[in-house]
Amino acid sequence: MNKTDISEKQMKSTIALFLMGSSVISSGSNSAKQDTWIAVLVAVALMIPVTWVYSGILRLYPGQNFYRNVLRAMGRPVGLAVCVLYLFYLLLLGGQVLRTFSEFMHLVNLTQTPLIGISAAMVAVAVYLLSNRLYVLTRIGKFVLPVLYFTIILTVLLSFRDMDLSNLKPVLQSKPSDFLKGVVTAFTLPYGELVVCLPMFGVSGRIEKIFPTLIKGIFLGFGFLYAAVLRNILVLGYYDSTAGFSSYECVSVIQMGEFFTRIEVLIGINLLLAGFIKFAVLAFSSCEGVARLFGYRDSEPLVAPVSLLLLTLSALLDKNMSEVFGFREIYPIVALPFQVLLPVLILVVGTVRKKFQKPRKPSPEAREKPSG
Structure with missing residues (x-):
C-alpha cells in the first residue's frame, strides 16, 4: 500500500473520533431525560438505513469525489446548488464546533485566555495538519482512538461508586413528544453528521467497502458515546439533562483519597483531541467543497483561507455560551x-x-489520482 493511502482501519478510527467530537463534552440537554439511553439506541438503529443511502451516493460513480457524484447525479445546475447548500452547512457546523470547544476550554481551564486566542491556536494546528494531507490526520486518529477508549473505561470504573441505578427510573415515562425530540436530537448530533465524512472517501485510495467502513466507524463511536451517556445518567441523574458540559461535570466528582483529584483536567485534554479531529474533518470537507465548486484540482491551497473563514464564523455566530447552547435546540431543524x-x-x-x-x-480529471 502506498504511504499516502488511507487504510480502512484509519478511516474507521477517524469517523469514530469525528462522531465523538463535541458530543463527549456536550451530551446533556436531551429532552428524553432518564430515557436518553434508549433514545440513543433508537437513533443508532435509524442511522443504519441512512448510512446505506450515504454509501449508495458514493457507489453511484465509484472512485470519484462526493461533490462530483452530486454534480453528476443531480445534473450540473441543480448539483451546484446542492453543493453550495452542503458547503453552507459545513461552514456553519465548523464554526459552531470551533466555538463550542473554545468556550469549553475557556470556561473550565483557560479563563484568563482570550477566546479568539484559543480558537486561533486550534485553527493553526488544523491548518498545519491538513497542509500535510488527509492521510496524516487519519493516522493520528488511529493513534488517538485507543487513548479515548482507555479514558472512558477508566472514568466508568472510577465513578462506579457514585452511580445510582435508580437514576434510570422510571423507564419510558417521558412524554412521547419529548422522547421523539430526544431521538431526533441524538440522531442529528452526532450520528447524522456522518454525511460530513463522505468527501474523505474521495482521497482514501484503496477503500472499496464503503458501507462496512461507515458502519464500523459508527459503532466504534457509539460504544464510546453510549458508555458516556450511561455513566452521566447514573452519576448525575436528572442534572445530566440540564448540564451544559455533562461529561466533564460527571468526571469532576471522581475523587480517590486526598491526592488523586481533579482528574477532569486530564480527561478534558483527551476530549479536546476528539473535538480537534472533528473540526479538522469539517475543515477538510469544506475545502473539498470549495475546490469542486471553483474548479480547483487540489484543495490543499485552500486549507488556510477556509480555516480562517471558519475562525471568523466561530467569532460571529454566537455572542456567548448561552447562544451556543441555544443553537443546539434548533440544530435538528x-x-x-x-x-x-x-x-x-x-x-x-x-x-x-x-x-x-x-x-x-x-475525463482526464476523473482519471487522475485524487489528492490526499
Missing part, C-alpha cells in the same frame, strides 16, 4: 435536510439518471 432529505433525493435522482444515461469515457 437545520441539520435534518442535509443529513436525510437531500441524501435520499440525491440517491434516487442519481440512480434514475444513471439508468438512462449513456456510458461515457472518464
Whole structure:
C-alpha cells in the first residue's frame, strides 16, 4: 500500500473520533431525560438505513469525489446548488464546533485566555495538519482512538461508586413528544453528521467497502458515546439533562483519597483531541467543497483561507455560551435536510439518471489520482 493511502482501519478510527467530537463534552440537554439511553439506541438503529443511502451516493460513480457524484447525479445546475447548500452547512457546523470547544476550554481551564486566542491556536494546528494531507490526520486518529477508549473505561470504573441505578427510573415515562425530540436530537448530533465524512472517501485510495467502513466507524463511536451517556445518567441523574458540559461535570466528582483529584483536567485534554479531529474533518470537507465548486484540482491551497473563514464564523455566530447552547435546540431543524432529505433525493435522482444515461469515457480529471 502506498504511504499516502488511507487504510480502512484509519478511516474507521477517524469517523469514530469525528462522531465523538463535541458530543463527549456536550451530551446533556436531551429532552428524553432518564430515557436518553434508549433514545440513543433508537437513533443508532435509524442511522443504519441512512448510512446505506450515504454509501449508495458514493457507489453511484465509484472512485470519484462526493461533490462530483452530486454534480453528476443531480445534473450540473441543480448539483451546484446542492453543493453550495452542503458547503453552507459545513461552514456553519465548523464554526459552531470551533466555538463550542473554545468556550469549553475557556470556561473550565483557560479563563484568563482570550477566546479568539484559543480558537486561533486550534485553527493553526488544523491548518498545519491538513497542509500535510488527509492521510496524516487519519493516522493520528488511529493513534488517538485507543487513548479515548482507555479514558472512558477508566472514568466508568472510577465513578462506579457514585452511580445510582435508580437514576434510570422510571423507564419510558417521558412524554412521547419529548422522547421523539430526544431521538431526533441524538440522531442529528452526532450520528447524522456522518454525511460530513463522505468527501474523505474521495482521497482514501484503496477503500472499496464503503458501507462496512461507515458502519464500523459508527459503532466504534457509539460504544464510546453510549458508555458516556450511561455513566452521566447514573452519576448525575436528572442534572445530566440540564448540564451544559455533562461529561466533564460527571468526571469532576471522581475523587480517590486526598491526592488523586481533579482528574477532569486530564480527561478534558483527551476530549479536546476528539473535538480537534472533528473540526479538522469539517475543515477538510469544506475545502473539498470549495475546490469542486471553483474548479480547483487540489484543495490543499485552500486549507488556510477556509480555516480562517471558519475562525471568523466561530467569532460571529454566537455572542456567548448561552447562544451556543441555544443553537443546539434548533440544530435538528437545520441539520435534518442535509443529513436525510437531500441524501435520499440525491440517491434516487442519481440512480434514475444513471439508468438512462449513456456510458461515457472518464475525463482526464476523473482519471487522475485524487489528492490526499
